[in-house]
Amino acid sequence: MKLLELNNVSIDYQQGTQKIRAVDDVSMYLNQGEFLGIAGESGCGKTTLAMSIPKLLPAAASISSGSIDFAGERISDFSEAQLNQIRWKDIAVVFQGALNSLNPVQKIVDQIIEPIMIHEPGISEKTASNRAVELLEQVGIPGSRAEMYPFEFSGGMKQRVMIAMALACKPKLVIADEPITALDVMTQAQIMDLFRVLAKDFELSLIMISHDLSVLAELCDRVQVMYAGKVAEVGQSQTVFGSQVGAKHRYTQQLLKSYPNIHQERIFIEGIAGYPPDLAKVQAGCRFAPRCDLAIDKCFTQEPALIQIGNDHQVACHLVPGDSK
Amino acid sequence: MTDMKPLVLRVKDLVVDYKVRKKNGSGKSAVHAVSEVNLEIYQGETLALVGESGSGKSSIAKAIMRLVPISSGQIWIGSEVVGQVNEVTKLTGKALQAARRNFQMIFQDPYESIDPRRTVLDTVTESLRVAQIGAGEKEREQIALKALTDVGLTPAEQIGRRFAHQLSGGQRQRVAIAAAMVVKPRLLVADEPVSMLDVSLRSGILKLLRTLSDDLGIGTLFITHDLSLAWMYADEIAVVYLGKIVERGSAEDLIDRPLHPYTKALVSVIPNPELKADSKRTVLIGESPDAANLPSGCAFHPRCPLYRELGEPEICRTTVPTLRGQDYQVACHQVNATEYMGTNV
Numbered sequence: 001m002k003l004l005e006l007n008n009v010s011i012d013y014q015q016g017t018q019k020i021r022a023v024d025d026v027s028m029y030l031n032q033g034e035f036l037g038i039a040g041e042s043g044c045g046k047t048t049l050a051m052s053i054p055k056l057l058p059a060a061a062s063i064s065s066g067s068i069d070f071a072g073e074r075i076s077d078f079s080e081a082q083l084n085q086i087r088w089k090d091i092a093v094v095f096q097g098a099l100n101s102l103n104p105v106q107k108i109v110d111q112i113i114e115p116i117m118i119h120e121p122g123i124s125e126k127t128a129s130n131r132a133v134e135l136l137e138q139v140g141i142p143g144s145r146a147e148m149y150p151f152e153f154s155g156g157m158k159q160r161v162m163i164a165m166a167l168a169c170k171p172k173l174v175i176a177d178e179p180i181t182a183l184d185v186m187t188q189a190q191i192m193d194l195f196r197v198l199a200k201d202f203e204l205s206l207i208m209i210s211h212d213l214s215v216l217a218e219l220c221d222r223v224q225v226m227y228a229g230k231v232a233e234v235g236q237s238q239t240v241f242g243s244q245v246g247a248k249h250r251y252t253q254q255l256l257k258s259y260p261n262i263h264q265e266r267i268f269i270e271g272i273a274g275y276p277p278d279l280a281k282v283q284a285g286c287r288f289a290p291r292c293d294l295a296i297d298k299c300f301t302q303e304p305a306l307i308q309i310g311n312d313h314q315v316a317c318h319l320v321p322g323d324s325k
Numbered sequence: 326m327t328d329m330k331p332l333v334l335r336v337k338d339l340v341v342d343y344k345v346r347k348k349n350g351s352g353k354s355a356v357h358a359v360s361e362v363n364l365e366i367y368q369g370e371t372l373a374l375v376g377e378s379g380s381g382k383s384s385i386a387k388a389i390m391r392l393v394p395i396s397s398g399q400i401w402i403g404s405e406v407v408g409q410v411n412e413v414t415k416l417t418g419k420a421l422q423a424a425r426r427n428f429q430m431i432f433q434d435p436y437e438s439i440d441p442r443r444t445v446l447d448t449v450t451e452s453l454r455v456a457q458i459g460a461g462e463k464e465r466e467q468i469a470l471k472a473l474t475d476v477g478l479t480p481a482e483q484i485g486r487r488f489a490h491q492l493s494g495g496q497r498q499r500v501a502i503a504a505a506m507v508v509k510p511r512l513l514v515a516d517e518p519v520s521m522l523d524v525s526l527r528s529g530i531l532k533l534l535r536t537l538s539d540d541l542g543i544g545t546l547f548i549t550h551d552l553s554l555a556w557m558y559a560d561e562i563a564v565v566y567l568g569k570i571v572e573r574g575s576a577e578d579l580i581d582r583p584l585h586p587y588t589k590a591l592v593s594v595i596p597n598p599e600l601k602a603d604s605k606r607t608v609l610i611g612e613s614p615d616a617a618n619l620p621s622g623c624a625f626h627p628r629c630p631l632y633r634e635l636g637e638p639e640i641c642r643t644t645v646p647t648l649r650g651q652d653y654q655v656a657c658h659q660v661n662a663t664e665y666m667g668t669n670v
Contacts, residue, residue: 156612185551186590211523211524214596214598259553260554261598262592268528269557271524273529275526
C-alpha cells in the first residue's frame with residue numbers, strides 16, 4: 001500500500017530576481033513499511049525534495065508545481081495550520097546535524113516530552129514522561145539517563161535521542177537526513193541496527209537521505225539516485241546494487257566506483273571528472289552529459305525521460321533501452 | 326621489501342598527555358591521548374592511521390608535526406640529505422621553523438587551513454618564504470605558478486589571483502596540497518584529506534597526492550576513520566584504539582585477515598553495496614571509553630567479543646598487551662602474530 005506519492009513535483013529557490021529549480025519534475029512513492037534511500041552529491045536536491053513533504057523548506061524555496069499525497073490526503077494543498085497537525089505526529093524528521101541542536105540546558109527527558117505534550121493535548125506530564133523513558137530504552141539508552149543533560153551524552157547517544165524524539169508521537173513516516181554521517185563507523189553500524197529493530201517495533205516507513213550509497217544499499221529496500229534536481233535512477237536495492245542487474249545509469253555506476261570496495265579487487269577509486277552543473281544555468285539535454293564518458297549527440301540536445309527498464313527499476317538515460325514489450 | 330628505501334619518519338615510544346581539569350575541580354589530571362607509539366615510514370610509502378574519533382590518531386599526527394607538546398619519546402624526520410634522518414623532538418624556534426620544510430601537513434578542511442586574506446599565489450609563495458626557498462620574490466612566484474599547474478589549477482596566473490572563498494572545496498584542497506608539496510618535504514601528513522569532499526571528487530585529489538608523492542619520493546602518514554579508504558590508498562595500516570596501536574600490517578593482509586578483535590569488528594561493519602547486511606557483522610556494544618578513564622589491562626577488554634567468548638580471561642583485565650611481531654604486529658593476549666601465515670615474524 002502506498003503511504004506517500006509525489007507527482008511531478010518541482011521546487012524553486014528565489015535567488016535575487018532569479019528562480020533556481022532545485023528539484024525538477026520529480027515523481028516518487030513510498031510504500032507502507034518501506035525504507036527508501038535518496039542518494040546524490042551535495043546540491044543534487046535530495047534534502048530539498050524530502051523536506052518538501054512536510055513543507056519544511058527554507059523561506060526562499062517553494063513548491064511551484066506538482067502534488068504530494070500522504071496517507072490518502074493531498075497534503076500539498078494543506079494550510080499551515082493543517083500541516084502543523086501532521087508534522088511530528090504523522091511525519092517526523094531527523095534533521096542533518098541535529099545531534100548538535102539539542103537544548104543544552106534542558107534535561108533529555110523534557111526535550112522528548114515536548115512534542116508529545118503539543119500533539120496530544122490532555123495527556124498528563126507523568127504519562128508523557130513515562131513514554132519518553134520507554135522511548136529512550138527502545139533506542140538503547142538506559143532510562144536512568146533520562147534526567148541527564150545533552151553534554152553528558154556522546155554523539156551516538158545524542159543521535160539516538162533525536163531518533164527517540166522523532167518517534168515520540170508514533171509517526172507514520174520518518175525522514176532522516178544524513179542521520180549517521182557525523183558518527184564513527186561502529187556507532188553508524190549501531191544506529192543502522194537500531195533502524196532495523198525500530199522498523200519492526202514501530203512499523204516504520206523511512207526516507208533516509210545520504211551521500212553514501214553503500215549505507216543506503218545495506219539498509220534500504222529501494223534507492224533513488226538524484227543528479228542536479230532530477231531522478232537519474234531508482235529501483236530495488238537488490239536490483240541496483242546486486243550483481244544480476246546492477247546500476248544502469250552511468251552516474252550511478254561511476255558513483256559506485258568512487259568508493260573503495262574491500263570485497264572486490266584492490267584498485268584505485270575512479271571518481272567522476274568535472275563538477276555538477278550550476279542549476280542557474282541548466283543546459284539542454286541530459287544534465288549528466290558533460291561529465292558522462294558515454295554521451296552521444298542526442299544526450300546534449302534532448303532530456304531523457306525516466307523510463308521503466310525492469311521490475312520496479314527506472315532509469316533516465318538515452319543509452320539504456322526501455323522495457324518495450 | 327622496505328629495507329632498501331630510505332627512512333623518512335621514525336617515531337619511538339611517543340607519549341602525548343593532555344592536562345585536563347579534574348571533575349571535582351581540584352587540580353588537573355593527565356589524559357593519555359597517545360601511549361608508547363612506534364612508527365616508521367619509508368620514502369614513497371604510505372602508512373594509514375585508522376581509528377574512531379578520540380582514538381588519538383590526530384594527536385599522533387599533531388605530535389609528529391610538533392603542533393602539540395610531546396610528553397616523552399622521540400621523532401626523527403628525513404632531511405634534505407636523502408637517507409639521513411634528523412631528530413626533531415626537541416627543536417624550537419628558528420631551528421624548528423627551518424626543519425619544517427621536511428614535514429608538511431594537509432588538513433581535513435582546507436577552508437580552515439588556508440589564510441582567507443591571502444591570494445592563492447601568495448599562499449604558495451609564503452610556504453616557500455618560510456622554507457627559505459628561492460632567490461627572490463620573482464623566483465618564488467615562478468616556482469609557485471609551476472606548483473599550481475602541477476596540482477591542476479590552471480591557468481595558474483588566473484587562479485593564483487583568487488582568494489580561498491572564490492574556490493570550490495576541491496580547488497581549495499589542491500591549493501593546500503600545492504603549498505605543502507612546493508617545498509618538497511620528505512614526509513607528508515594528510516589528515517582526512519578527502520572526507521569533506523563529494524565522493525566523485527575524492528579520486529582526483531587522491532590521485533594527485535599519489536602522483537606528487539611518487540614523483541618527489543615523499544613518505545605519507547595518512548590519517549582517516551575510513552578503513553576501506555586506507556586499504557585502497559595505503560601500503561600499510563595501523564589501527565589505533567585509545568592511544569595505542571593495536572594492529573599493524575600491510576593494507577591487504579590487515580583487511581583480508583584481521584587478527585585483533587577490534588580490527589575484526591571494524592572490518593565486519595564496512596558496508597557492502599552488493600549485499601544486505603548479514604549475520605557476519607560484529608557490531609560492538611557501547612562506545613570507546615573516555616581516555617581519562619582507561620580500563621585496566623587491555624583497554625579494549627570491556628567491549629571485546631573474544632574476551633567474553635573465552636570466559637573473561639584474567640590477563641586481559643590485568644596486563645596491558647604489548648605490540649608483538651615484526652612485519653605484522655598485533656597487541657592482543659589471545660592472538661599470536663607468529664601464527665599468522667604468510668608473514669615472516
